[in-house]
Amino acid sequence: MDAAGTNGESGESSVGVAEADSGVMLPQRPELLSTGFNPALSRVPAPETLCSTLDITLDFVPSWTPRRIPLKCIGLTLPEGVEFLPPAAPKPGLPAESRKAAAAQPAEGSSEGEPPQKKVTRLKPPPDALSLQDRLFYLLQPPLESWLAGQELIMPFEPFSYQYEGIAWLFSSQAALLADEMGLGKTMQTITAIRLLLRSGQARRILLICPKPLIPNWQREFKTWAEELPVVVMEGNGARRRMLWTMPGVPILIANYELMTRDLAEMPEEEQPKFDLLVLDEAQRIKNRESNTALTARAIRRRRSWALTGTPIENRPEELGALFEFMEVIPKGSSPDLRQLSRLAKKYILRRTKDLVMKDMPPRIDRDAELELTDAQESAYRIAEKEGVIQLNDLGDSITVQHVFELVLRLKQIANYDPLTGESAKLERLQADMEEIAASGGKAILFSQWTKTIDWLEPRLKEFNPLIYHGGVPTKQREPILAKFKQDPKAHILLMSYGTGAVGLNLQFAGYVFLFDRWWNPAIEDQAVNRAHRIGVKNPVIVTRFISKNTIEERIDRVLREKRELFEMVLGEGDNNNRALSLTASEIFGLFDLKARHKDGSRSIGPKPVPASGEAA
Amino acid sequence: MSGSAKTDQLRLGFMETIEVEGRGHIGGLLITNQNGRPLEFQCTTPVRPNRTQEILFGETLRPWLLGELIGSTLLDRVAIKPSLVVTSDPCLLELRNHTEVPIAVAESATGGRRGASGGDAEESRKLHLGGSVLRFHDAHNSDIDSLQKQRHLIPDSADLQEPLERVREALAETVRTVFAR
Numbered sequence: 001m002d003a004a005g006t007n008g009e010s011g012e013s014s015v016g017v018a019e020a021d022s023g024v025m026l027p028q029r030p031e032l033l034s035t036g037f038n039p040a041l042s043r044v045p046a047p048e049t050l051c052s053t054l055d056i057t058l059d060f061v062p063s064w065t066p067r068r069i070p071l072k073c074i075g076l077t078l079p080e081g082v083e084f085l086p087p088a089a090p091k092p093g094l095p096a097e098s099r100k101a102a103a104a105q106p107a108e109g110s111s112e113g114e115p116p117q118k119k120v121t122r123l124k125p126p127p128d129a130l131s132l133q134d135r136l137f138y139l140l141q142p143p144l145e146s147w148l149a150g151q152e153l154i155m156p157f158e159p160f161s162y163q164y165e166g167i168a169w170l171f172s173s174q175a176a177l178l179a180d181e182m183g184l185g186k187t188m189q190t191i192t193a194i195r196l197l198l199r200s201g202q203a204r205r206i207l208l209i210c211p212k213p214l215i216p217n218w219q220r221e222f223k224t225w226a227e228e229l230p231v232v233v234m235e236g237n238g239a240r241r242r243m244l245w246t247m248p249g250v251p252i253l254i255a256n257y258e259l260m261t262r263d264l265a266e267m268p269e270e271e272q273p274k275f276d277l278l279v280l281d282e283a284q285r286i287k288n289r290e291s292n293t294a295l296t297a298r299a300i301r302r303r304r305s306w307a308l309t310g311t312p313i314e315n316r317p318e319e320l321g322a323l324f325e326f327m328e329v330i331p332k333g334s335s336p337d338l339r340q341l342s343r344l345a346k347k348y349i350l351r352r353t354k355d356l357v358m359k360d361m362p363p364r365i366d367r368d369a370e371l372e373l374t375d376a377q378e379s380a381y382r383i384a385e386k387e388g389v390i391q392l393n394d395l396g397d398s399i400t401v402q403h404v405f406e407l408v409l410r411l412k413q414i415a416n417y418d419p420l421t422g423e424s425a426k427l428e429r430l431q432a433d434m435e436e437i438a439a440s441g442g443k444a445i446l447f448s449q450w451t452k453t454i455d456w457l458e459p460r461l462k463e464f465n466p467l468i469y470h471g472g473v474p475t476k477q478r479e480p481i482l483a484k485f486k487q488d489p490k491a492h493i494l495l496m497s498y499g500t501g502a503v504g505l506n507l508q509f510a511g512y513v514f515l516f517d518r519w520w521n522p523a524i525e526d527q528a529v530n531r532a533h534r535i536g537v538k539n540p541v542i543v544t545r546f547i548s549k550n551t552i553e554e555r556i557d558r559v560l561r562e563k564r565e566l567f568e569m570v571l572g573e574g575d576n577n578n579r580a581l582s583l584t585a586s587e588i589f590g591l592f593d594l595k596a597r598h599k600d601g602s603r604s605i606g607p608k609p610v611p612a613s614g615e616a617a
Numbered sequence: 618m619s620g621s622a623k624t625d626q627l628r629l630g631f632m633e634t635i636e637v638e639g640r641g642h643i644g645g646l647l648i649t650n651q652n653g654r655p656l657e658f659q660c661t662t663p664v665r666p667n668r669t670q671e672i673l674f675g676e677t678l679r680p681w682l683l684g685e686l687i688g689s690t691l692l693d694r695v696a697i698k699p700s701l702v703v704t705s706d707p708c709l710l711e712l713r714n715h716t717e718v719p720i721a722v723a724e725s726a727t728g729g730r731r732g733a734s735g736g737d738a739e740e741s742r743k744l745h746l747g748g749s750v751l752r753f754h755d756a757h758n759s760d761i762d763s764l765q766k767q768r769h770l771i772p773d774s775a776d777l778q779e780p781l782e783r784v785r786e787a788l789a790e791t792v793r794t795v796f797a798r
Contacts, residue, residue, distance in 0.1 A: 064669055064673065068685075068686065068689075069664055069686060071661045071662060071664055071686065071687065071690040072661065072662040073659045073660065073661050073662070073690065073691065073694045074659070074660050074661075074662070074791065074795070075657070075658065075659045075694065075695075076657070076658045076659075077656075077657050077696070078655045078656055078657065078658070125790075132790070132791060132794045132795060135790055135794065136658060136787050136790060136791070139783060139786050139787050139790055140647060140655040140658055140783050140784075140787055141654075141655060141783075142649075142652075142653040142654065142655075142779070142780070142783070143779065146653060146774075146775075146776060146779065147653070147654070199654075200654075
């Protein structure tokens with residue numbers, strides 16, 4: 001308003017203000033011209049007041065308050081494990097580390113000044129576990145190394161890494177055939193996997209079937225590896241056994257094959273026991289699918305089926321079919337071909353050999369002692385062979401493998417010793433070797449096919465304090481015999497039969513093994529040798545096979561060697577120890593040149609050779 | 618399995634989150650006993666912040682999303698309440714402001730950080746447990762004291778970072794099995 005009034009007074013003053021404001025001195029006064037509206041500028045303006053309402057409604061008002069977004073969850077409650085009494089505390093004064101020293105292996109990748117990098121074995125969900133909950137169950141378990149090192153599961157010895165893998169594999173398998181070579185710790189891996197199943201609530205009732213002589217061994221191993229697990233052995237009269245079969249609250253029940261077959265076959269369908277896990281040790285016992293043993297084992301109600309054997313194939317690849325049928329991974333009565341067997345083997349069989357996993361294990365040194373028969377043996381042998389072949393030829397087409405078998409046994413017995421004079425080239429060699437072994441404080445195990453031979457040897461080896469362990473020894477006396485052999489420094493030799501002593505025993509303190517005569521199947525011989533050459537062995541094991549030259553033993557050995565080389569196993573390459581087949585019927589006939597005599601000459605008798613599928617000896 | 622802790626038992630929680638491309642974050646909480654044996658596991662469905670949340674939460678978005686949202690949901694959901702929740706992600710420490718359960722970030726004890734920096738104040742917020750160093754929330758110093766009373770229940774050989782790996786694997790398996798369909 002003031003400005004307007006001032007401006008309206010005169011053009012001069014207006015200019016003057018402009019000059020003063022701007023501070024610019026104009027060189028001459030500007031000439032003001034009349035425009036006609038100058039007077040209007042001098043009028044006082046008269047403003048009017050109008051009322052108007054403001055429009056305060058906005059089209060969009062952003063508003064936001066934090067709120068919690070509802071989230072859905074997926075949950076899994078893991079089953080509660082079986083509670084047991086805590087394991088006994090280590091004895092005072094015994095350093096904890098010493099408990100783990102025996103089988104400890106150096107940690108991988110460790111270097112001075114750094115803590116060792118421990119290998120970690122994680123459980124993997126089995127390929128056939130489809131539900132998320134099942135898969136998460138395995139993924140959420142701790143690594144085996146820390147699980148087993150925890151306070152709940154003290155391990156007396158640190159397992160080897162391949163054993164951790166085996167335990168993890170078994171733990172997550174519904175159907176499994178653990179076929180590690182003898183001596184690699186199948187028993188320990190099985191016990192530990194059982195322990196984890198019980199601890200994690202995956203199993204509450206487990207049945208373990210094994211050959212009768214191995215029951216004390218399993219009991220001992222359970223005590224060593226899982227002392228907190230209650231183990232009940234199936235024994236006693238019928239009423240007691242019936243009670244044991246169905247008694248609740250027994251986590252682990254051990255029975256032998258014979259009792260299993262006898263008891264369960266008699267039991268009515270509705271009383272048949274049910275188990276979370278059935279383990280068959282020495283599962284080759286069910287290789288004959290139609291045997292009562294196999295039928296009974298397959299009929300047992302269970303959720304998981306594990307089979308253990310070091311020799312999944314003793315004679316024919318088809319034997320695997322029997323094991324797969326037990327494991328319920330093939331339809332009942334089906335006969336998979338070799339390609340199918342191979343595919344199933346990859347999925348359901350875990351087999352490791354010593355060559356593969358125990359590179360640092362002291363070697364097994366095999367040596368064949370080829371011996372000339374003594375004169376008396378030679379004479380007796382030739383007579384027996386000549387007469388035997390004549391008798392076989394006279395049988396003509398009525399000859400059976402049993403006839404030939406009897407002659408083979410007779411000749412093998414003479415190769416061991418001459419029954420008339422008692423002369424024995426093998427005994428002479430054995431005595432010579434044993435003198436050296438005893439002088440150095442060593443121990444040896446001797447295997448023979450016959451208890452009669454073992455009994456014959458005992459008095460002749462008196463100076464070495466022999467101990468006898470064969471089928472004729474009552475079961476209760478067997479454990480003390482093994483204990484004495486281990487503890488008595490004067491007991492230098494243990495005489496065993498293949499049938500009783502070949503499986504399941506731990507005799508790794510014996511540095512020498514003698515195979516006094518040859519078994520029909522190298523797999524059985526290997527089992528026998530591996531009583532001594534197994535985990536924990538500190539020195540090389542020397543294995544001596546006695547072979548009498550120019551006898552049936554040499555011929556059998558040649559056939560078996562050829563078969564080892566020729567037979568391609570289903571179990572894959574690098575498995576040198578299981579390329580072992582028994583002699584087939586045709587091969588047994590082939591040990592002698594048998595010819596039926598006819599008027600117009602002679603012709604060969606016996607079955608034609610059928611590779612890898614004939615009747616086994 | 619009871620949720621009530623006995624005096625000789627310690628229930629440990631292990632919480633991790635992972636980001637699933639295009640779907641957001643999912644979180645998992647594993648409850649174990651003091652020996653690492655799993656007792657319960659919960660995991661969330663994926664959650665993804667919208668643009669508004671991203672703008673408004675700014676730098677606090679991850680602590681809010683992972684700690685308050687995912688972490689609280691998981692802790693509410695588990696039937697077995699843990700005495701301690703261990704994680705590898707410092708963002709999850711925010712969860713401590715919404716729960717009474719101590720939350721700790723586990724770091725390797727051999728990582729060379731011990732005594733190397735931070736001085737006494739930082740060191741006082743750390744607890745050496747098993748083979749790990751646990752770092753707690755700045756505003757909850759009493760958490761260490763409450764855990765000191767139970768530390769004897771955790772074996773020296775315990776690896777408190779290992780179960781976190783199990784949680785991550787379980788989350789990855791869940792994503793593969795459920796959310797990838």
